[in-house]
Amino acid sequence: xxxxxxxxxxxxxxxxxxxxxxxxxxxxxxxxxxxxxxxxxxxxxxxxxxxxxxxxxxxxxxxxxxxxxxxxxxxxxxxxxxxxxxxxxxxxxxxxxxxxxxxxxxxxxxxxxxxxxxxxxxxxxxxxxxxxxxxxxxxxxxxxxxxxxxxxxxxxxxxx
Amino acid sequence: xxxxxxxxxxxxxxxxxxxxxxxxxxxxxxxxxxxxxxxxxxxxxxxxxxxxxxxxxxxxxxxxxxxxxxxxxxxxxxxxxxxxxxxxxxxxxxxxxxxxxxxxxxxxxxxxxxxxxxxxxxxxxxxxxxxxxxxxxxxxxxxxxxxxxxxxxxxxxxxx
Numbered sequence: 086x087x088x089x090x091x092x093x094x095x096x097x098x099x100x101x102x103x104x105x106x107x108x109x110x111x112x113x114x115x116x117x118x119x120x121x122x123x124x125x126x127x128x129x130x131x132x133x134x135x136x137x138x139x140x141x142x143x144x145x146x147x148x149x150x151x152x153x154x155x156x157x158x159x160x161x162x163x164x165x166x167x168x169x170x171x172x173x174x175x176x177x178x179x180x181x182x183x184x185x186x187x188x189x190x191x192x193x194x195x196x197x198x199x200x201x202x203x204x205x206x207x208x209x210x211x212x213x214x215x216x217x218x219x220x221x222x223x224x225x226x227x228x229x230x231x232x233x234x235x236x237x238x239x240x241x242x243x244x245x
Numbered sequence: 246x247x248x249x250x251x252x253x254x255x256x257x258x259x260x261x262x263x264x265x266x267x268x269x270x271x272x273x274x275x276x277x278x279x280x281x282x283x284x285x286x287x288x289x290x291x292x293x294x295x296x297x298x299x300x301x302x303x304x305x306x307x308x309x310x311x312x313x314x315x316x317x318x319x320x321x322x323x324x325x326x327x328x329x330x331x332x333x334x335x336x337x338x339x340x341x342x343x344x345x346x347x348x349x350x351x352x353x354x355x356x357x358x359x360x361x362x363x364x365x366x367x368x369x370x371x372x373x374x375x376x377x378x379x380x381x382x383x384x385x386x387x388x389x390x391x392x393x394x395x396x397x398x399x400x401x402x403x404x405x
Contacts, residue, residue, distance in 0.1 A: 164307075166328050208372065
């Protein structure tokens with residue numbers, strides 16, 4: 086049986102939330118590792134045209150993180166704190182430092198589907214529809230799709 | 246001139262946010278101290294009938310916190326992380342451990358009004374109107390008002 090993996094990106098109608106869902110041929114534990122191990126995370130996050138440098142990484146409840154993505158020599162920095170890190174769920178904050186007053190509250194769920202498959206669900210909550218819609222209009226889905234495709238290849242290669 | 250200090254608690258119509266505003270006869274720096282110094286914070290947070298015990302407190306960008314409020318021998322615990330701590334704004338997460346899956350993203354602004362007065366503005370964002378309205382219906386305004394009245398007395402007494 087062949088299953089295609091597709092990323093679903095949805096804007097909530099009633100609340101300024103973006104939800105992303107994607108299945109992987111991976112265990113829940115692998116998805117968790119890919120989001121908490123800084124060496125693994127740096128290899129897949131973001132679009133293909135770019136490298137990620139982890140500046141700080143403490144993936145535990147009450148920890149924090151910062152990374153820099155480099156595209157054609159231009160640096161884009163991001164930071165946040167880990168509100169909660171547990172095997173089935175990560176809750177963290179997220180700021181793109183180019184817009185230092187903007188903050189998203191992100192929740193990631195790792196759902197075990199059995200048969201070596203797991204579903205990643207994420208939710209990004211911000212405080213206005215304007216901010217949410219500007220992010221959606223920024224072309225973010227390119228980076229999201231390319232990042233998850235990299236993660237899928239890493240899983241297939243046994244790297245996670 | 247006498248000014249009365251009142252707390253305004255508002256539910257946003259379009260986004261699941263609660264906003265609280267209150268003026269104090271204090272400087273912006275005093276309001277910041279009252280929210281970042283754990284000894285001061287424990288003295289005013291919460292309703293009159295209760296004591297607060299700080300379990301962990303690291304009020305800096307990327308830090309975290311946990312405290313326990315004791316009412317009639319019953320303990321209520323809360324925790325979160327500090328996304329950003331700067332003189333005019335604190336952004337933090339907030340979970341009441343009795344509802345461990347619920348998370349609020351809280352922003353506090355300290356506005357200098359001159360003449361020894363400052364305004365505290367807070368915003369609590371959650372991911373559903375149901376959660377927001379349940380919190381509003383819980384009688385939270387009693388604790389909010391009593392807490393800020395304690396803070397006002399501490400400021401008048403020169404304790405902050």
